[in-house]
Amino acid sequence: MTRYPVMTSALVVDAALVLLVLGLALWVTSTRAAYSAVVGFVAYGLLMAIVWVRLAAVDVAMTEAALGTGLTGLLLLGAAARLAPYEAAEVNGRPGRWLRLLIGLLCAAIALGLAAVVLMLPDPAPTLAPLVAENLPPTGVGNPVTGVLLAHRAIDTLLESVVLVPALIGVWSVAADPAWGGRPGSLPRPRSSSALTLLAQVLPPFGILIGIHLVWNGADDPGGKFQGATVLAAMWILVLIAGLREPPAVRDRRLRVLLVIGALVFIGIGVAGIWLADAFLAYPEGYAKPLILAIEAVLTLSIAATLGLLLAGPPASDHPSGGLYESKKSG
Amino acid sequence: MNLALDLLTIVAVSLGALFFLAGTVGLLRFPDTLTRLHALTKADNLGLGLVVLGLLPQVSAPLAALGLIAVWLLAMLSGATVGQLLAGAARPPDPDRAEMPARDAVSSHD
Amino acid sequence: MTEFLLGAAAFVLGTVALGLVRLLRGPGHADRMLAAQLLGTGGVAALLLLGVATGVGAIAEVALLLALLAAFASVAFVSGVHRPEGSGTTSGTAPSAASSQNENKRDSK
Numbered sequence: 001m002t003r004y005p006v007m008t009s010a011l012v013v014d015a016a017l018v019l020l021v022l023g024l025a026l027w028v029t030s031t032r033a034a035y036s037a038v039v040g041f042v043a044y045g046l047l048m049a050i051v052w053v054r055l056a057a058v059d060v061a062m063t064e065a066a067l068g069t070g071l072t073g074l075l076l077l078g079a080a081a082r083l084a085p086y087e088a089a090e091v092n093g094r095p096g097r098w099l100r101l102l103i104g105l106l107c108a109a110i111a112l113g114l115a116a117v118v119l120m121l122p123d124p125a126p127t128l129a130p131l132v133a134e135n136l137p138p139t140g141v142g143n144p145v146t147g148v149l150l151a152h153r154a155i156d157t158l159l160e161s162v163v164l165v166p167a168l169i170g171v172w173s174v175a176a177d178p179a180w181g182g183r184p185g186s187l188p189r190p191r192s193s194s195a196l197t198l199l200a201q202v203l204p205p206f207g208i209l210i211g212i213h214l215v216w217n218g219a220d221d222p223g224g225k226f227q228g229a230t231v232l233a234a235m236w237i238l239v240l241i242a243g244l245r246e247p248p249a250v251r252d253r254r255l256r257v258l259l260v261i262g263a264l265v266f267i268g269i270g271v272a273g274i275w276l277a278d279a280f281l282a283y284p285e286g287y288a289k290p291l292i293l294a295i296e297a298v299l300t301l302s303i304a305a306t307l308g309l310l311l312a313g314p315p316a317s318d319h320p321s322g323g324l325y326e327s328k329k330s331g
Numbered sequence: 332m333n334l335a336l337d338l339l340t341i342v343a344v345s346l347g348a349l350f351f352l353a354g355t356v357g358l359l360r361f362p363d364t365l366t367r368l369h370a371l372t373k374a375d376n377l378g379l380g381l382v383v384l385g386l387l388p389q390v391s392a393p394l395a396a397l398g399l400i401a402v403w404l405l406a407m408l409s410g411a412t413v414g415q416l417l418a419g420a421a422r423p424p425d426p427d428r429a430e431m432p433a434r435d436a437v438s439s440h441d
Numbered sequence: 442m443t444e445f446l447l448g449a450a451a452f453v454l455g456t457v458a459l460g461l462v463r464l465l466r467g468p469g470h471a472d473r474m475l476a477a478q479l480l481g482t483g484g485v486a487a488l489l490l491l492g493v494a495t496g497v498g499a500i501a502e503v504a505l506l507l508a509l510l511a512a513f514a515s516v517a518f519v520s521g522v523h524r525p526e527g528s529g530t531t532s533g534t535a536p537s538a539a540s541s542q543n544e545n546k547r548d549s550k
Contacts, residue, residue: 013451020458027465035470042514043464043477046484049503050454053488058499065506069481073514081520188520195415196519199512202408206401207509214502227506234510241516337442344449344490351453351483355460358479364471367463371475374457375482382453382486386493389442398501399489402508406485409511413478416512416519417471 014054021047034080034087042073059145059224062214066230074237075311078188143218154281158270161299162263164306172250175314181251186313187240200242207235215300225296229303236308247312255305262302266295336388343385350378368418375410379403446494450487457483474518481511 024047028040045068052061095103132148179185190196211231218224239245248255269291270281277284283291350373357370383403390396460483463476485504492500 010447013447013454016451016455016458020461024461036464036467036473039470039473039477039514039518040464043461043480046477046480046507049507050484050488053491053500053503058497058503061500061503062506065503066510069507070510070513074517077514077517077520188517190516190520193416193419193519195412195419196516199408199412199516203405203509203512206405210505210509214506217502231506231509234513238513238516241520340442341445344446347486348449348452348456351456351486354479355456358460358463358475364469364475367472367475371479371482374479378453379482379486382449382489386446386489389446389493392498395498395501398505402485402489402501402505405505405508406482406511409508410478410482412512413515416515417474417478420471420519 017047017051017054021051034083035077038073038076038080041076042069045069045072059143059227062227063230066227066234070234071230071237071307071311078186081188143224145224154266154270158263158266158281161266161303164303164310165259165263168259168306168310171310172314175316179315181249182315183249184247184309184312184314185316187237187247187311189243190241196242197244200238200244204235204239207231207238211235211300211304215296218296225300225303229300230307232300232304233307233311236304237311240308240312247309250309250315255309258305259302259309262295262299265298269295340385340388343381345385347378347381347383347385350374350381354378365418368414372410372414375414376407379406443494446490450490450494453483453490454487470518474515477514478511481507485511 021044024040024044028037028044031037031040045064048068049061049065052058052064175182211228213228214231215225215228218228240247250256269283273282273284274280276282354370354374357373358367361367361370380403383399386399387396390399457480460476460479464473467473485507488500488504488507492498492504
């Protein structure tokens, strides 16, 4: 926890933030209109980013800022637009009283269970932080989060980056047979507007710079490959939405190589560690930092491409002029 | 000198905060979406701009100062685009202008 | 000075949080989006103030990210409201019209 010189005003801010987050969360869950709920959820994501900053978890705040306000909003608003025709039926067909009571009781039980677990934590809470701080110097990175993710718990990170690829395969697998191999077609296609085109032309250069900066800085300061990759993916998606570029066809072999290269390099370096450093995913003495940077760089590209394609959705056809709404008509 | 810089910070940040207050009041009290949009863009550009201006004397590293200015420029770019897009969305669909939905919303903000 | 900057951060955040009333009241989806947008800019300003007040430079990077991606939700929002040509003008406003009708129904109950 960062020490603040003025504890009282900080306390007021934190208390207000907590109340605000709780109130907004209640509103988002209770509101019926999907569009309003999604807009509320985007605002909730913004507040959560500030909450993470107040908890001195700047790495998490960056992820929340990048995912919560950028990609999640896009995904959920797209889903809300798609569900809009069915929404009226949903609102009228409410579940029965007993079912609602049961759901309420189960939710309350989960909340109480979580509260009990939090309250029963031993004081001081068990932590591995001193151990991490002790073992950080051999890895050569200065950001403890990056150190844990890529040196001490590399296997978790490996699985996390691999899991994105099956997720993408899952999205692709819902494509209609004739559309297979074509271009993804789920991105919204607004009518061309000069403002959107300008944004899609001006913003990406800065976004790419900031994305690379986050990855590079991730070694020593908050940031890292995931945040950087999210920013890169967001820039790509912006260009696609504005219609400046078409999404690549999923049969494209170079694209598929790009999707898996990160995981492959990670696994390759990990397997090489068996001979060079006596353990899977161990780095040889003195080479930890350059290897970690190399893995981060390739993983960033793969994660960015995978995230972008996850948002772009399953392949629709080679004529993506209809986009989201065209596919609904045909399906 | 230091006192003068501190004074600049206090004045600029206070003014910026005032613009945020004005933007919120406008958002809550103005009668329709386009006028509320007008209030929002004031807070976006001037409020944040004044806050950044006030913070500049307080950072020692030139890179940190550049970062502050970059945040402001990015926020202005986003704010301008969002203003255009939302103004286009707020207007009832008009078949005559279907080609350029956001063209005439320019005058409602900046 | 630290005290003043922290106070200013709290003030700005509190102010734009008040703007969330517009999120509750609507009436249109664009109005709700405006409230989220103002919260975004206010959040950026509050984070910058907080970052300078506490001397944690990385907080400014969170603000940079928020500013960079601020337009995304609105871009997505506008894309959902504007239907492309060919799906007809009546369905063109379907998401906003249908759901705001629902809300009106709920409000009047």
